[in-house]
Amino acid sequence: MLLNGVSKRYQLRGPLVLRDIECSMQPGTLTHVQGDNGCGKSTLLRILAGVTVPTRGRITGLPARVGYVPERFPPGLRFTVRQYLGHLGRIRALPDRLTAARSGELLDLLGAPQIADTPMWELSKGTSQKVAIAQALVADPAWLILDEAFTGLDRSAQLALMEQVRACRNAGGAVVFTDHGQRARARALAPDSSLVLVAGALQPQETAPLERVMLVVLAGQPESFDVAGHPGVRHIETTSNSILLHVDAEDCDAVLAKALQNGLSVRCVESVG
Amino acid sequence: MSALCRYQLAGFLRSQRWVPPLLVYVLLLALVYADASGPAVPSYGVTAVALFPVAAWVTRTLLSTEDPIARQITAAAARGQLRVQAALLTSAVIAALPLVVLAVGWAALANPAAVHGWRTWLGGLGIHLVFALAGTGLGALAGPPILHRLGAAVLGITTVTLLSIIIPASPVAWALRVLEHNPRHGFTTAITPSIAFLLSITAVAIFASLATARRS
Numbered sequence: 001m002l003l004n005g006v007s008k009r010y011q012l013r014g015p016l017v018l019r020d021i022e023c024s025m026q027p028g029t030l031t032h033v034q035g036d037n038g039c040g041k042s043t044l045l046r047i048l049a050g051v052t053v054p055t056r057g058r059i060t061g062l063p064a065r066v067g068y069v070p071e072r073f074p075p076g077l078r079f080t081v082r083q084y085l086g087h088l089g090r091i092r093a094l095p096d097r098l099t100a101a102r103s104g105e106l107l108d109l110l111g112a113p114q115i116a117d118t119p120m121w122e123l124s125k126g127t128s129q130k131v132a133i134a135q136a137l138v139a140d141p142a143w144l145i146l147d148e149a150f151t152g153l154d155r156s157a158q159l160a161l162m163e164q165v166r167a168c169r170n171a172g173g174a175v176v177f178t179d180h181g182q183r184a185r186a187r188a189l190a191p192d193s194s195l196v197l198v199a200g201a202l203q204p205q206e207t208a209p210l211e212r213v214m215l216v217v218l219a220g221q222p223e224s225f226d227v228a229g230h231p232g233v234r235h236i237e238t239t240s241n242s243i244l245l246h247v248d249a250e251d252c253d254a255v256l257a258k259a260l261q262n263g264l265s266v267r268c269v270e271s272v273g
Numbered sequence: 274m275s276a277l278c279r280y281q282l283a284g285f286l287r288s289q290r291w292v293p294p295l296l297v298y299v300l301l302l303a304l305v306y307a308d309a310s311g312p313a314v315p316s317y318g319v320t321a322v323a324l325f326p327v328a329a330w331v332t333r334t335l336l337s338t339e340d341p342i343a344r345q346i347t348a349a350a351a352r353g354q355l356r357v358q359a360a361l362l363t364s365a366v367i368a369a370l371p372l373v374v375l376a377v378g379w380a381a382l383a384n385p386a387a388v389h390g391w392r393t394w395l396g397g398l399g400i401h402l403v404f405a406l407a408g409t410g411l412g413a414l415a416g417p418p419i420l421h422r423l424g425a426a427v428l429g430i431t432t433v434t435l436l437s438i439i440i441p442a443s444p445v446a447w448a449l450r451v452l453e454h455n456p457r458h459g460f461t462t463a464i465t466p467s468i469a470f471l472l473s474i475t476a477v478a479i480f481a482s483l484a485t486a487r488r489s
Contacts, residue, residue: 070342070345079284090276093276136349
């Protein structure tokens with residue numbers, strides 16, 4: 001899977017939504033695409049899914065079995081869940097029986113077992129999201145594109161989806177996902193690589209690792225620990241009995257060890273970007 | 274491809290958006306055959322030319338029935354927008370076939386004396402099919418991904434239909450004249466150039482729609 005100088009504009013003289021994207025994805029890997037709203041993430045994922053053709057540049061090596069979960073699943077489809085999944089299975093040239101068995105299994109795993117005969121327009125947002133995920137996974141895709149697929153799902157469905165993503169990767173499939181705001185979940189999935197988009201262009205990898213700055217909250221007497229001199233500390237706020245720090249991720253452990261040595265206790269550690 | 278057509282036609286049937294064009298066409302047939310005298314062929318002319326905007330309407334509606342996001346999922350499963358668009362246009366032709374049969378069948382029932390012999394039957398089916406195809410081409414130009422706005426599409430279909438009837442040199446007006454003035458024969462020979470011209474414009478329109486879908 002190779003993207004070669006891929007650019008995209010939607011209108012003839014419109015702005016470039018993506019600019020000269022160069023990247024590659026190997027089988028059996030998980031790629032996290034990051035970026036702010038409107039930076040071109042969804043467009044990149046649509047190109048990867050083969051749904052949109054780049055205006056300039058080339059994409060090569062797209063696998064045949066593609067599973068795509070779009071950012072928002074439309075609410076008004078005029079089919080029951082079983083009919084919709086059946087149609088999409090036939091479009092993928094899967095045997096009806098296989099589609100029925102696999103999609104039933106997937107809806108079970110996602111915690112929506114009894115919806116096969118429910119009309120799609122009666123489903124809640126989260127439940128239709130589960131149908132969207134089921135249609136993508138039915139074909140055991142070699143190439144899985146998840147655009148904010150975790151948002152709107154309940155906790156157990158999120159875990160089930162994470163399990164499916166791992167299974168897909170372990171079976172030699174390539175997975176690309178976006179997951180806005182939820183760094184903890186992205187970390188739990190342990191992506192093999194991470195792409196950061198800023199205004200349609202790919203950021204160089206070195207300057208944009210998955211987590212860079214950690215927020216640390218310590219409780220105790222601020223005077224007992226001269227934190228300002230410690231390497232990696234970027235920002236300090238103190239009250240009479242607590243310290244709030246922003247620390248570079250690579251120095252975080254050292255700062256925590258020093259703080260514990262000095263009799264402070266750790267209240268909170270989390271990634272802030 | 275057949276699975277894609279089946280999915281699109283099922284969605285179109287369930288949307289019930291085919292009802293207005295069908296009703297309009299049925300009304301027109303009822304008006305044309307209210308007085309059941311006269312030869313079948315001039316009536317064929319009117320009912321065939323009427324299929325031009327009606328088939329365009331059906332096509333435009335079919336092209337815009339599936340939700341854009343659902344279409345992305347379909348395109349990913351079908352491996353590309355080109356196949357989805359080709360299936361939609363094929364479905365539009367399939368959806369126009371009942372109208373073709375309805376028009377010729379109505380003529381036969383209303384005027385059994387004039388519609389006799391396989392030549393009249395075949396000629397009737399043929400001329401209606403030609404205008405149904407031409408209408409599909411017009412609808413392809415008036416629908417996504419070439420034209421997204423409904424207002425512009427309605428205006429476009431109406432204007433093209435009116436102009437093609439009014440302007441004497443247009444293949445539609447030409448076919449209409451030939452059918453009126455040669456009620457008994459001349460179906461195949463005199464009308465061939467205008468049909469060929471009409472079908473080649475249609476081919477260009479279909480190609481434009483497919484090419485735009487592929488690049489979208």
